[in-house]
Amino acid sequence: MNRKELSEKIIAAKTQRRLKWRDIAAELKLAPACATASLLGQMALSAAQARRAAEILSLDEEAVALLQQVPYRGSLGETIPTDPLIYRFYEITQVFGSTIKALIEEEFGDGIMSAIDFELDVARVSDPKGDRVRVTLNGKFLPYRKY
Amino acid sequence: MNRKELSEKIIAAKTQRRLKWRDIAAELKLAPACATASLLGQMALSAAQARRAAEILSLDEEAVALLQQVPYRGSLGETIPTDPLIYRFYEITQVFGSTIKALIEEEFGDGIMSAIDFELDVARVSDPKGDRVRVTLNGKFLPYRKY
Amino acid sequence: MNRKELSEKIIAAKTQRRLKWRDIAAELKLAPACATASLLGQMALSAAQARRAAEILSLDEEAVALLQQVPYRGSLGETIPTDPLIYRFYEITQVFGSTIKALIEEEFGDGIMSAIDFELDVARVSDPKGDRVRVTLNGKFLPYRKY
Amino acid sequence: MNRKELSEKIIAAKTQRRLKWRDIAAELKLAPACATASLLGQMALSAAQARRAAEILSLDEEAVALLQQVPYRGSLGETIPTDPLIYRFYEITQVFGSTIKALIEEEFGDGIMSAIDFELDVARVSDPKGDRVRVTLNGKFLPYRKY
Amino acid sequence: MNRKELSEKIIAAKTQRRLKWRDIAAELKLAPACATASLLGQMALSAAQARRAAEILSLDEEAVALLQQVPYRGSLGETIPTDPLIYRFYEITQVFGSTIKALIEEEFGDGIMSAIDFELDVARVSDPKGDRVRVTLNGKFLPYRKY
């Protein structure tokens, strides 16, 4: 069983048990994005978390071991995602990438937002004209080292 | 003069005048991201905004006209950005794209976060271990039409 | 069974039963394009629709569950489609994309035609010189948010 | 002057004269899409039409000659368009390409919708929930020759 | 069994029976190129032809059904073919594509040679300096519609 097969197994088990990512996350004492990314093969769990996930989703020992391994990251399998929901984030990078660069560098100087010391959050924002999705990307600023 | 040349001209004028994107945005009565994206050739300005921008940056009439045109969007000129700051956002899409999809669909049902009815914000979050960058992506949820 | 295997199973069952997409669509009370896209793994069905589809095509419980899941969309598996029928639509985008952009922006202002709040229709147009195919793309206009 | 430079010149002249594609098209006695595509370098005009276009837009003799030449078609300069408006049409091909193929072949048998004996129309559809864009693709059905 | 597996099965059966494409084509009352393309998964056969092919090559009912389905066309599985025989045709398109375009447009006006209402023939031309291959591409001229 490789990591991708485990992810499919987890999704099937979750669907069958009518569970929600957010509820599983609460059980693992992790934020929803961190738990979901772990179960979709993009983050590693601690031994205790992996075991708890296995209980909730009836996974075997091999799965418990796999969930603790650091994965080879990259969830899409394509350079440019074809799925419209995910593509919109690629589009935002294409269209607003230079804007984000300009604003971060103006505020912080030469450096980047870390994608490692990084938190992701997805939330609903009520709006009378139609509710909105708010995705928050929160990463440590890392200044370029001048030496 | 095409749009890319105008953007370079604007950056040069801004540097020379020691202006900040955020200050120009305030003058245009726009959020910083919206103003910056407009001046970097990714959004269109109203006639009044274009004229005000031209005053601030000493741009000519051709620039005023161009700034009001809807641009051909896409700011990078490469499929996968090589600039590390911008690449991190591509990386987030690669690594966490499937997580974002799972969480949005669990919360909202089948649909996407709009990248058109969309606001972007870049902010500093103070942190004793090192300040952080918070990029907020806020788009209307659009449900897939079933017909 | 993954989504692609289910689509192949559905096509085989449909062929064996000499059914038509349009007839299945009528049974599901959906437009032909919406029903076909669902059965080809590009849209999700409601529980009732999935169950009805399973009856018509003799699909098992796993299929009923899969048909209700939101799929990872993108039906081609190639960047540029090699199939001539589908390629013509890529060609139309290449050749007339700038024309469509010009005409939509002239009529509506800065924004896009939604591909989410969107309906597709394929129809025959009788013509003495040879019948014609009319593909109608109908999507909500979404104006770019200026903020 | 090559074709792309001519297109840019035409757009500039049109903007300066505050003309609309639809009005120029009426002057050329062409449908809006056909006229716009010609002026954007994707279709050829007749001698009379080229001359009329030159009058309207104050173009020189070289432009009149160029407008009558059959162009090397393909308006994007990228395999996958980054502009969101145009990308949505690529997305529709990715997501609904297999559906369109299934429905055309079910209705007409083995063959394609021509992109050559082809008409394009872009229209506004009033809708209380927000007006809609209707793009109609109308091409002759061409059956595959069996020999 | 998918179409590619069927093609491999057909090639194996043909090799074992020491048959020739041209002889099978005669049995199916089709030109060699049309019959070969059908058996290699690029064209559809009629019910009678599919049945006859199955007799000749000892194929089962599933194969008979598949041979009548319109395939997803594209026989190479690579953008630029690596096989030298096939590559030469890609090379001819690269090197002489602009020449073919110039000569067709000079003779016929603005339009294309159809690849749908199209016949292909491969023949031997005796030559004392070494026999030659003559590949004839014969397609209906389709004029661009001006509307």
Next chain:
Amino acid sequence: MNRKELSEKIIAAKTQRRLKWRDIAAELKLAPACATASLLGQMALSAAQARRAAEILSLDEEAVALLQQVPYRGSLGETIPTDPLIYRFYEITQVFGSTIKALIEEEFGDGIMSAIDFELDVARVSDPKGDRVRVTLNGKFLPYRKY
């Protein structure tokens, strides 16, 4: 002046003089395809032919020299041609490449059709249902050397 600029100059001179490729070819005592390919930068002319071409098209000495040089071949500037007329030949290679390979190898054994010891012809075939384009590719068969 590079080869591409020379080709553009030649096309402009030809248009201005209302010449035809076929007539220029007759003057050069070459087949139309060979002459056109030479003037479009894909073949080399002899000194006498280059001089004659220069007379007909009023080209200067630099052009005469360039026309005799062996060019870096490849006329498209894109991996997959976007121009519909030229794309159809790419499509034929994609769809019928395996058929052509099968038929050549059945008739001649293991080897290829040369694209170097090669002649190209483009002709009109009258047809009551609409005239047809016949493109003939005629190349020496080259057997693979077994050693």
Next chain:
Amino acid sequence: MNRKELSEKIIAAKTQRRLKWRDIAAELKLAPACATASLLGQMALSAAQARRAAEILSLDEEAVALLQQVPYRGSLGETIPTDPLIYRFYEITQVFGSTIKALIEEEFGDGIMSAIDFELDVARVSDPKGDRVRVTLNGKFLPYRKY
């Protein structure tokens, strides 16, 4: 069993029997490169050679048949080879391709070195500073046909 699987089987059998490509080639009365290429799925063997190879490597009848078939050539499965030994030959083409073109055309006129009527040899050249590899590419010169 497809060709790639056969190649892997042959390599395993060769390893197990501690055979050398050069010795197998001698048994087949072929040059080492020709024999190796055949057994790696890039050339076809005669019936007698295929049978002899099968004896040496204990291959079954299906393998004997496959070895006589003309393969779909292209041994790498990637556009640019990642294996360093093979990459160096890609690098030589990149760095010295224009030099080879210049020298062949200066010596022979307009034409190419055939890769079909072609022999390959790999040899060791003793050298006190470290032995050297000499790869000899020997192909018939094919002049471009002017017609």
Next chain:
Amino acid sequence: MNRKELSEKIIAAKTQRRLKWRDIAAELKLAPACATASLLGQMALSAAQARRAAEILSLDEEAVALLQQVPYRGSLGETIPTDPLIYRFYEITQVFGSTIKALIEEEFGDGIMSAIDFELDVARVSDPKGDRVRVTLNGKFLPYRKY
């Protein structure tokens, strides 16, 4: 003046003076391939050689300096060369790459043929059936370091 412009200038000067690469090479006391590669921007010359080349080809001081600089190597400007002469070497790598790897590793063990401590030679081999091109690639064997 960049390196590519210098190469074009050198080719023009060489053509005008009716010089041959082999003769220039003799003047520079270099092998033809080494001299040609240097003048085509792929190798560096010594100061004396650069000066001698400048005399022969009437180049200025800037050219003399450029010819001594180590270039950014890679002469094609495309991943897969479209020029048929150069493509054949790409094809040889594709088709015979695995064969070359097998034979070098059998003879020398694990390592590569250097493309740096490397000599290239292009020669004519007389043959009654048509002269042949012999390209010799001669590089030091470099064993992989095990540590």
Next chain:
Amino acid sequence: MNRKELSEKIIAAKTQRRLKWRDIAAELKLAPACATASLLGQMALSAAQARRAAEILSLDEEAVALLQQVPYRGSLGETIPTDPLIYRFYEITQVFGSTIKALIEEEFGDGIMSAIDFELDVARVSDPKGDRVRVTLNGKFLPYRKY
């Protein structure tokens, strides 16, 4: 079993036995990078090393044979790695490649750092502000041969 499957088997066996790459390397009397690369399918082991590795990891005879074979190198399966840890090395090549080239050529003259006669080391560097990773690339300088 192919090389990739063996690598997965080795990783699983190592995880189960709670072994470390560095400890296995010590057993094989190899540097950690060399041993790890061998077990991940990028280097070949000697017979004794392969046997020792098999003892430690309970591998079968087929694995012992495979570990001694020279692999087809290239560990990523993608042109640009999506895994963030590995991508950073691609990024360093993109951002600092021209710097490395400038500094090596300034110090050593025209040539390269060998990636074959090459050693890799990964080490921890203690640092009060957070420990650091030091990757040392150590390759023989190979001067370009001028001949």
Next chain:
Amino acid sequence: MNRKELSEKIIAAKTQRRLKWRDIAAELKLAPACATASLLGQMALSAAQARRAAEILSLDEEAVALLQQVPYRGSLGETIPTDPLIYRFYEITQVFGSTIKALIEEEFGDGIMSAIDFELDVARVSDPKGDRVRVTLNGKFLPYRKY
């Protein structure tokens, strides 16, 4: 003047003055790699450093301003570098990327080596068998945040 043109100007000025990167670096009080990367358009200089660089290389005010701007990083202009010196670093990433990932994660846990808080050094290592290049990559370890 854009950044790339400035880099070319700097290289030319440096060549003309017979300066070395290492000497310029000493003048700027920067490590050689940091100074070189800045002058090649991949890092930003402080105002004082930019001014000092301009004195040494006789650059104008525009250059002084540009050198202080944060650049759009990525020095190659190609996805896979064709220059052999730089390619070797791409090759190391391809061949040893999985090894580096395994060793860093074993030593440090889940995280990456920063390419931002990062130092690069290029040095000569004397060796009787031929001097060696040692490239040291030294980056802060960044652990993945679990939240």
